[in-house]
Amino acid sequence: MNKTYIIYLASGNSRRFKGNKLLFPFQNKPLYQHALDLILKEYDHVIVVSQYDEILQYASQRGALGILCLESIHGISYSIKAAVSYLNTLEKPFRMIFMVADQPYISMNTIDKLMHTKHKLASCAYEDKVGNPTLFDSSYIPELLLLKEDQGGRKVLNKHPDEVEYIQVENIRELYDIDYQEDLKQLQ
Numbered sequence: 035m036n037k038t039y040i041i042y043l044a045s046g047n048s049r050r051f052k053g054n055k056l057l058f059p060f061q062n063k064p065l066y067q068h069a070l071d072l073i074l075k076e077y078d079h080v081i082v083v084s085q086y087d088e089i090l091q092y093a094s095q096r097g098a099l100g101i102l103c104l105e106s107i108h109g110i111s112y113s114i115k116a117a118v119s120y121l122n123t124l125e126k127p128f129r130m131i132f133m134v135a136d137q138p139y140i141s142m143n144t145i146d147k148l149m150h151t152k153h154k155l156a157s158c159a160y161e162d163k164v165g166n167p168t169l170f171d172s173s174y175i176p177e178l179l180l181l182k183e184d185q186g187g188r189k190v191l192n193k194h195p196d197e198v199e200y201i202q203v204e205n206i207r208e209l210y211d212i213d214y215q216e217d218l219k220q221l222q
Contacts, residue, residue, distance in 0.1 A: 044135035045106035068138035109184035153199035165209035
């Protein structure tokens, strides 16, 4: 099976949260550390994209490659393209799993399912609700590089609906992402 890189997107601007949600304490550590710690225990090829020095330092101290992306203030596509541009210089084929840093309940079982799928495109889902993480084969790099502003990888997945495998998560909580401070209070 081709090498798989996990791209951990930790650059959000937290406009709706009214503060930096990624650094906000959740269950005794910053929100961004929950899923990151999970994947760093098991996987070697982790790339963290962030505009925040604290997150990049934490990631690099634990063996991940950090990519600074100050342009992420303009939308998630800039973070995606920062990682994909770097990976585009490497030998292909390979696969990329994109994760977001505000999903504290994602499970290792779900990541393993994505890691072992034979499909070239995959997305997590709970019944008919789709979410992150997502998986892309390197053959989709040209399409990912065309994303603009706040367009995410879902735009590419939606162009190829018959090619996407939907990985069912065990609990809908895995798909929860934090947008508002009230979201954190409800989860705790």
